[in-house]
Amino acid sequence: MSDDLFKALADGTRRTILDELTEKSGQTLFEICARLSMKHGLGISRQAVSQHLAVLEAAGLVETRREGRYKFHELNVAPLRHITERWLGPRIPGPEKDPS
């Protein structure tokens, strides 16, 4: 069900996080917090960002990798590729279609 995907994209802060991970993938939580504060002026707590990252991970947009006490977040744009195909018509003849 792609419900998680659309819900994840519904929040502006989460979309900004995707922007930051697009610019530099493999950031830690604190790194993302710093960037949101510096570049976007978002006064947001660490836990809030952590929760956003959890939502993005549940949607398959972010994958994590642990190394010691660091947890790196990497972007995965694959789920974004075909989410609008169902309304933009059969541009690419594919075998499966997955509405939700």
Added chain:
Amino acid sequence: MSDDLFKALADGTRRTILDELTEKSGQTLFEICARLSMKHGLGISRQAVSQHLAVLEAAGLVETRREGRYKFHELNVAPLRHITERWLGPRIPGPEKDPS
């Protein structure tokens, strides 16, 4: 900005409405209500559907046209075309960049 667009897509019922308008554009409110009930088993009130259509219209995904006591709703997929481009941009598979 595009906030309305993502918010409009966040709801599953609204995405189903887009599906129905994709299949047959230019439907009235009651026609959409009937289809949601019949084909999708959605027990939803007329007013709820009306509010969904208002959200979709605010996002630019639906345009309306009045004729007498009828109001026809037409799909406009243009806003959907490039909403994921900011993340699907020129990503060259390979090692990460190192901006300073």
Added chain:
DNA sequence: TTGATAGGCAAGTGACGACTTGCCTATAGT
């Protein structure tokens, strides 16, 4: 006119989402 159809407006409810606060665990550096 009367009645039925198509739709709109506004207030209220219930649930979910975004965010905070406080405390806890684990790893690394000295």
Added chain:
DNA sequence: ACTATAGGCAAGTCGTCACTTGCCTATCAA
């Protein structure tokens, strides 16, 4: 050992969202 760093967990607040209810307007047909 002690301390700072990186992160997690859980409860609670507050606002927004989806939906309902009730009533109102407009158009068309008899």
